[in-house]
Amino acid sequence: MRETSFLRHVYANATSSDHVVVGPGDDCAVLDTGGPDLLLITTDQLIAGRHYDPKTTSPELIARKALARSVSDIAAMAGRPTASVCTASFAPADEQLATALFDAMSRFGAEWGAPLVGGDFASGDTTQFSTTVLGSVSRAGVGPVLRSGARPGDLVWVTGRIGASYETGHHLGFTPRHAAGLELRERLGDRLHAMIDISDGLGRDAGRIAKASSVGLVIDAERVPLRVPERGAEVSVADGEDYELLFTTTAGAELPATLGDGTELSCIGRVDAGDAGVRLRLSGGREIDIAEAGWDHGS
Amino acid sequence: MRETSFLRHVYANATSSDHVVVGPGDDCAVLDTGGPDLLLITTDQLIAGRHYDPKTTSPELIARKALARSVSDIAAMAGRPTASVCTASFAPADEQLATALFDAMSRFGAEWGAPLVGGDFASGDTTQFSTTVLGSVSRAGVGPVLRSGARPGDLVWVTGRIGASYETGHHLGFTPRHAAGLELRERLGDRLHAMIDISDGLGRDAGRIAKASSVGLVIDAERVPLRVPERGAEVSVADGEDYELLFTTTAGAELPATLGDGTELSCIGRVDAGDAGVRLRLSGGREIDIAEAGWDHGS
Numbered sequence: 001m002r003e004t005s006f007l008r009h010v011y012a013n014a015t016s017s018d019h020v021v022v023g024p025g026d027d028c029a030v031l032d033t034g035g036p037d038l039l040l041i042t043t044d045q046l047i048a049g050r051h052y053d054p055k056t057t058s059p060e061l062i063a064r065k066a067l068a069r070s071v072s073d074i075a076a077m078a079g080r081p082t083a084s085v086c087t088a089s090f091a092p093a094d095e096q097l098a099t100a101l102f103d104a105m106s107r108f109g110a111e112w113g114a115p116l117v118g119g120d121f122a123s124g125d126t127t128q129f130s131t132t133v134l135g136s137v138s139r140a141g142v143g144p145v146l147r148s149g150a151r152p153g154d155l156v157w158v159t160g161r162i163g164a165s166y167e168t169g170h171h172l173g174f175t176p177r178h179a180a181g182l183e184l185r186e187r188l189g190d191r192l193h194a195m196i197d198i199s200d201g202l203g204r205d206a207g208r209i210a211k212a213s214s215v216g217l218v219i220d221a222e223r224v225p226l227r228v229p230e231r232g233a234e235v236s237v238a239d240g241e242d243y244e245l246l247f248t249t250t251a252g253a254e255l256p257a258t259l260g261d262g263t264e265l266s267c268i269g270r271v272d273a274g275d276a277g278v279r280l281r282l283s284g285g286r287e288i289d290i291a292e293a294g295w296d297h298g299s
Numbered sequence: 300m301r302e303t304s305f306l307r308h309v310y311a312n313a314t315s316s317d318h319v320v321v322g323p324g325d326d327c328a329v330l331d332t333g334g335p336d337l338l339l340i341t342t343d344q345l346i347a348g349r350h351y352d353p354k355t356t357s358p359e360l361i362a363r364k365a366l367a368r369s370v371s372d373i374a375a376m377a378g379r380p381t382a383s384v385c386t387a388s389f390a391p392a393d394e395q396l397a398t399a400l401f402d403a404m405s406r407f408g409a410e411w412g413a414p415l416v417g418g419d420f421a422s423g424d425t426t427q428f429s430t431t432v433l434g435s436v437s438r439a440g441v442g443p444v445l446r447s448g449a450r451p452g453d454l455v456w457v458t459g460r461i462g463a464s465y466e467t468g469h470h471l472g473f474t475p476r477h478a479a480g481l482e483l484r485e486r487l488g489d490r491l492h493a494m495i496d497i498s499d500g501l502g503r504d505a506g507r508i509a510k511a512s513s514v515g516l517v518i519d520a521e522r523v524p525l526r527v528p529e530r531g532a533e534v535s536v537a538d539g540e541d542y543e544l545l546f547t548t549t550a551g552a553e554l555p556a557t558l559g560d561g562t563e564l565s566c567i568g569r570v571d572a573g574d575a576g577v578r579l580r581l582s583g584g585r586e587i588d589i590a591e592a593g594w595d596h597g598s
Contacts, residue, residue, distance in 0.1 A: 006397055006401075006420070009398055010418075013405060014415065015406070015409040016414055017409075017414045020414055024418065029382070031381065031382055031416070033336065033381070033435065035335070039332060039338070041384055041417060042384075043384040043385070044419050045386040045388060047388060047423050050423070082318065082332070083316075085328070085340055085341075087343065089344060089346060102308070103312065106314050110314040110316075116313065117330070117340065118322075120344055120429075121305070122349065124346055126424050128388060132384060132431040134338075
């Protein structure tokens, strides 16, 4: 199933309303509920055998991943998680896991500031989860950080390390980067221009910033921090499931090597006035287009 | 799978937070986001072959039911729907339906005041949907109408008609009662004490009000408005999927036979200081316990 053609239809045909500040197409939708903060909402699903191996994954890690993926979307808007809900269907053999899964999700929700406030569960043919997380972001200052704010001359940065997420188990055990996102907002203010979380591959997600901002991104392969260095940048940028933040800042912006919670920061490239593509500059000087490297996650 | 024992665990072990006004266990959770209104959130899932017959149900009706069930939960709090998100997994044979389903859900979301602002879809082994709907409710006046507000002496009311929802197709084509819920709030103010939407059977859902409020409900079988009169009250109160509002008011409250949008209202019984049960009083004077009549929807 090709997601991109379907999504083009969705984005072109979404109905809106006055209180919808940002509709489908960014990491979260943004709603104006009349309060001091704007409301963020994001939803995602986790399917046994597709997003995790049911034979080897503990209920704790299943619940963690189900919730963490959506919290990561709140992080990508530089928002603060506030609450979560989850639906689950259980194949007969998995029904016994319901309580352990709830307990773990409840614990991670509390830990990440998004208490689990509701849900629904059912028996089904397959085990799968759908998680919705809410967040808040001050309407003052930079507001929600969208994919569309990158400008020619910006620096391109990434948190943590990239690649080999499946092989190393990072895709199950990662901690969503909401604390890092909030610290970046605090440090940078309106010098923080665009942000996305890397779920489908650094290349493809950089391509989403490029397209939404109508700019080009040039990534220096030697500066991409790799989880497994032997794997190389060219492969790693297509791996996906990193759940790191990819963001752009004003050219002059300076950031420390690590944030307060220990999150590593790497400046990996630059924005130019290009054609909405992403070029990975290899060590010999050759450039390859990586804007479609990674998961078309409907496929 | 027995839902009730799992839910006892959930309600006993939910973590909370200062901004969570109502956690798991009512039709919606209620959050305080600092604005003039409180935020409602509810989530539900719709599974092919379980909640609809995939052989005979059009994409339009599938999308309608997926969204309407959650909007009905907003109605049950006397709230106003504000936005929706949906995840979908599609069995291979159903992928072609994605666009038609999105279009229908988008249209119903707009019609019911809950524009579809986000989602996720994936290929899967089964076709199923998970919908989250947000709503708002003024913190002034009666606030969100919970299950726990019924008091001895209250009158018990129901909107519309009860029973035979599957047989008549009502479970697919119903319009959620949010307009009725808002009009009841407007007309009754703090004389509107408790409310729930009937998803699992009038008996079982009345039992939820009785239990949450620590009261008993006595329903007069002859006054229950039946969708198919020949079916009788005793069967109809266990049918479920009515998506009507069941509510209690101060004893003296008067309501018209129909609300502004044509919704019928029926006074069907009374609250007493009983033992958290629900008695259906039959024509001969005999009473039967119906607090567990209907779906234990995990079973």
